[in-house]
Amino acid sequence: xxxxxxxxxxxxxxxxxxxxxxxxxxxxxxxxxxxxxxxxxxxxxxxxxxxxxxxxxxxxxxxxxxxxxxxxxxxxxxxxxxxxxxxxxxxxxxxxxxxxxxxxxxxxxxxxxxxxxxxxxxxxxxxxxxxxxxxxxxxxxxxxxxxxxxxxxxxxxxxxxxxxxxxxxxxxxxxxxxxxxxxxxxxxxxxxxxxxxxxxxxxxxxxxxxxxxxxxxxxxxxxxxxxxxxxxxxxxxxxxxxxxxxxxxxxxxxxxxxxxxxxxxxxxxxxxx
Amino acid sequence: xxxxxxxxxxxxxxxxxxxxxxxxxxxxxxxxxxxxxxxxxxxxxxxxxxxxxxxxxxxxxxxxxxxxxxxxxxxxxxxxxxxxxxxxxxxxxxxxxxxxxxxxxxxxxxxxxxxxxxxxxxxxxxxxxxxxxxxxxxxxxxxxxxxxxxxxxxxxxxxxxxxxxxxxxxxxxxxxxxxxxxxxxxxxxxxxxxxxxxxxxxxxxxxxxxxxxxxxxxxxxxxxxxxxxxxxxxxxxxxxxxxxxxxxxxxxxxxxx
Numbered sequence: 461x462x463x464x465x466x467x468x469x470x471x472x473x474x475x476x477x478x479x480x481x482x483x484x485x486x487x488x489x490x491x492x493x494x495x496x497x498x499x500x501x502x503x504x505x506x507x508x509x510x511x512x513x514x515x516x517x518x519x520x521x522x523x524x525x526x527x528x529x530x531x532x533x534x535x536x537x538x539x540x541x542x543x544x545x546x547x548x549x550x551x552x553x554x555x556x557x558x559x560x561x562x563x564x565x566x567x568x569x570x571x572x573x574x575x576x577x578x579x580x581x582x583x584x585x586x587x588x589x590x591x592x593x594x595x596x597x598x599x600x601x602x603x604x605x606x607x608x609x610x611x612x613x614x615x616x617x618x619x620x621x622x623x624x625x626x627x628x629x630x631x632x633x634x635x636x637x638x639x640x641x642x643x644x645x646x647x648x649x650x651x652x653x654x655x656x657x658x659x660x661x662x663x664x665x666x667x668x669x670x671x672x673x674x675x676x677x678x679x680x681x682x683x684x685x686x687x688x689x690x691x692x693x694x695x696x697x698x699x700x701x702x703x704x705x706x707x708x709x710x711x712x713x714x715x716x717x718x719x720x721x722x723x724x725x726x727x728x729x730x731x732x733x
Numbered sequence: 734x735x736x737x738x739x740x741x742x743x744x745x746x747x748x749x750x751x752x753x754x755x756x757x758x759x760x761x762x763x764x765x766x767x768x769x770x771x772x773x774x775x776x777x778x779x780x781x782x783x784x785x786x787x788x789x790x791x792x793x794x795x796x797x798x799x800x801x802x803x804x805x806x807x808x809x810x811x812x813x814x815x816x817x818x819x820x821x822x823x824x825x826x827x828x829x830x831x832x833x834x835x836x837x838x839x840x841x842x843x844x845x846x847x848x849x850x851x852x853x854x855x856x857x858x859x860x861x862x863x864x865x866x867x868x869x870x871x872x873x874x875x876x877x878x879x880x881x882x883x884x885x886x887x888x889x890x891x892x893x894x895x896x897x898x899x900x901x902x903x904x905x906x907x908x909x910x911x912x913x914x915x916x917x918x919x920x921x922x923x924x925x926x927x928x929x930x931x932x933x934x935x936x937x938x939x940x941x942x943x944x945x946x947x948x949x950x951x952x953x954x955x956x957x958x959x960x961x962x963x964x965x966x967x968x969x970x971x972x973x974x975x976x977x978x979x980x981x982x983x984x985x986x987x988x989x990x
Contacts, residue, residue, distance in 0.1 A: 512983040518760070539932065539935045590876055590877075596852075702921065706928060
């Protein structure tokens with residue numbers, strides 16, 4: 461079972477450094493875009509839609525997401541790579557299943573978080589970004605949120621590495637913090653590209669903040685701070701419970717799970733059997 | 734994903750470039766008459782290519798909630814607006830707010846229609862073959878193609894799991910806890926089965942040298958006439974010009990109002 465991970469061709473030192481640089485460049489593009497957008501946000505949107513900010517947000521965030529994918533995807537072991545389509549499908553299907561329970565959350569990242577827990581932050585970030593790209597075949601409005609989705613996968617992987625998924629009660633805490641960061645990063649996209657949120661419920665919350673005189677970006681950021689942490693806390697909890705439900709034979713085949721002792725418990729006595 | 738004479742003659746990358754460039758230029762131009770024209774053109778092309786029903790259905794699911802949300806949000810609450818048309822308590826209908834909703838709404842409508850027209854008319858295998866021929870990592874093509882074929886299969890599988898659990902007494906009804914319990918009964922078997930499938934797929938791919946580096950040969954050859962290549966370059970240059978013009982026109986002058 462652990463064979464595929466071992467047969468990955470180890471790239472040379474230079475190629476390795478190149479990928480590391482690509483990863484850093486991708487993260488830097490996302491961070492720089494966010495800072496630029498907040499600093500230069502149009503003071504008076506009555507002069508027309510923020511076309512300039514929309515272009516900067518689209519360009520910067522998509523560039524960051526593409527750089528992250530280009531850095532991570534070619535070096536993922538096959539055992540992780542085949543899980544990415546599964547994760548994307550789970551994002552969609554489990555999101556729809558959760559919708560059938562009538563809970564007011566959009567729960568669309570369960571697969572991404574599950575991959576991040578099993579295969580680490582890099583795989584999680586790539587899965588998040590790819591999920592947005594593939595899903596945009598059916599709904600182009602998710603494409604601009606690729607950077608936020610990558611951030612969710614990355615932070616979930618970091619939380620797993622720090623051992624926050626060993627106990628089920630730490631997972632929602634990690635999800636809550638991830639939701640705060642991801643919500644804040646995604647707010648400029650909602651504000652400048654779409655001029656608001658796509659749901660009526662979230663739209664009502666934004667309206668309330670607008671009625672108090674907030675700028676559009678501030679109102680959407682506050683709305684994201686209300687909805688996203690709860691949403692991600694639920695997603696992280698579900699992903700943790702799914703990871704616990706998987707047999708140890710499956711979870712311990714991932715080097716990331718073995719190396720950082722992501723899930724509590726010991727490895728099966730003969731992992732190569 | 735329908736295919737007709739027009740889209741079959743169009744190289745997938747030409748279609749992708751055209752769709753993306755149209756979306757970017759519409760965003761850069763920021764004028765609602767142009768956005769409406771682009772949206773109408775996309776709708777007409779969708780009808781002519783025979784994908785109108787899919788494109789318009791998918792677009793309606795996305796755009797109806799967005800328009801409602803925009804109209805409520807900016808139509809009623811727009812603190813920057815000056816021309817008040819009507820007022821009920823804290824809610825004020827302003828001309829500026831309605832104008833903003835119109836601008837952003839038409840822009841998003843145009844972009845969504847153009848991109849959906851592309852994704853519902855392109856032949857996915859042709860697109861992936863064209864991408865693979867241009868040094869895009871083969872892993873990307875695998876993930877996209879695998880997801881698009883997996884989606885319907887998983888929907889069928891979920892249906893089978895639901896039926897199996899229902900014969901064992903699962904009832905999707907009642908309070909929140911009962912619903913969550915039913916959810917667990919469907920989710921866990923689905924995830925377990927998919928993970929198991931994936932690990933056997935990994936071994937099969939590994940045995941066929943999927944992870945090994947080096948060039949790949951493709952069985953699918955997509956014709957790329959020189960005229961379309963020039964067309965793509967022209968579209969990209971035009972888009973770059975539109976974006977540059979927009980950035981130069983509205984570069985935020987730090988502090989100087």
